Amino acid sequence: MSRLGLSGARIHRAVVKTGPGCADQSILMGVLGDQVCPRVLGPIHDPVLGSGYAMEECDPVRPGEAQGLILIHMRDLLRERVWGRRARNEESAAWREELGEWLFAQGQSDLYHTLCRLDFSDARWSLIHGDPTIANAMRTAGGELRIADPLWPGGKIPSLRCVDLGKLLQSAVGWEQQLDPAYPKPAVRSALYLLDPYGQAEQHRAWFWAAVHCLRLAPYAERAGHAHLAAWGRQTAAGVADALRRRLDRRDETIVGARSS
Ligand SMILES: Nc1ncnc2c1ncn2[C@@H]1O[C@H](COP(=O)(O)OP(=O)(O)OP(=O)(O)O)[C@@H](O)[C@H]1O
Numbered sequence: 561m562s563r564l565g566l567s568g569a570r571i572h573r574a575v576v577k578t579g580p581g582c583a584d585q586s587i588l589m590g591v592l593g594d595q596v597c598p599r600v601l602g603p604i605h606d607p608v609l610g611s612g613y614a615m616e617e618c619d620p621v622r623p624g625e626a627q628g629l630i631l632i633h634m635r636d637l638l639r640e641r642v643w644g645r646r647a648r649n650e651e652s653a654a655w656r657e658e659l660g661e662w663l664f665a666q667g668q669s670d671l672y673h674t675l676c677r678l679d680f681s682d683a684r685w686s687l688i689h690g691d692p693t694i695a696n697a698m699r700t701a702g703g704e705l706r707i708a709d710p711l712w713p714g715g716k717i718p719s720l721r722c723v724d725l726g727k728l729l730q731s732a733v734g735w736e737q738q739l740d741p742a743y744p745k746p747a748v749r750s751a752l753y754l755l756d757p758y759g760q761a762e763q764h765r766a767w768f769w770a771a772v773h774c775l776r777l778a779p780y781a782e783r784a785g786h787a788h789l790a791a792w793g794r795q796t797a798a799g800v801a802d803a804l805r806r807r808l809d810r811r812d813e814t815i816v817g818a819r820s821s
């Protein structure tokens with residue numbers, strides 16, 4: 561929305577984000593493009609606000625909207641505009657070792673063993689968003705979907721499509737409901753629809769990453785003083801990891817079915 565000043569100048573509303581990592585994030589937003597992320601308007605270096613970037617103002621997706629449909633819409637946006645593009649980082653298996661060490665350091669030996677069992681040899685390397693959760697889903701003034709707050713892959717996080725699918729699943733298992741009880745309880749079906757286009761191996765990898773993402777959020781939540789979010793992250797990670805392990809053991813049980821039983 562813009563207003564006309566008397567001089568003929570136009571007055572625009574924008575959002576400024578400052579803080580650690582913002583410079584890198586704005587570069588990634590430029591790479592992903594303004595059909596995927598809110599449009600970056602330029603860098604900000606302000607003595608009061610700090611350093612970061614300005615972007616178009618969007619409307620966060622509301623708790624009242626159908627969550628399952630938003631997730632499908634997010635997946636399709638990523639399929640159309642992101643996952644078909646080449647990864648910016650080198651395709652290397654080094655992430656596996658880093659992730660394994662991290663899982664061990666977190667006391668997650670079960671998930672470590674699951675990592676060892678999973679086959680990533682035919683996983684899709686591509687550009688990824690890195691944090692496509694409903695909490696980051698926005699609409700432009702024209703009502704188009706955008707996904708804010710992207711994260712560069714690197715270190716223990718590879719530029720693999722299943723990393724993004726795992727983030728969508730984090731929302732499908734109820735992350736936003738933990739952030740704000742106004743969000744509806746997740747419909748377990750949305751996770752199945754989300755993964756529908758993918759084969760079994762990719763589905764397993766996506767669920768593995770969902771568990772890792774839930775674990776990753778715990779220390780952030782704790783640092784921010786939200787012990788209940790950290791507890792949810794650890795419990796959900798354990799539940800998903802357990803269901804995945806049983807699925808890999810070829811028990812006749814789906815991950816989602818196991819969660820809701
Ligand atoms: N372009 C935008 N227009 C309007 N609101 C925005 C915009 N970008 C972000 N927000 C609001 O600010 C919130 C936090 O933004 P963002 O997710 O970028 O920050 P963060 O601190 O990196 O988030 P996180 O909590 O995921 O770590 C968003 O959930 C959204 O409500």
Ligand SMILES: [Mg+2]
Pocket residue numbers: 695696708709
């Ligand atoms: Mg965010």
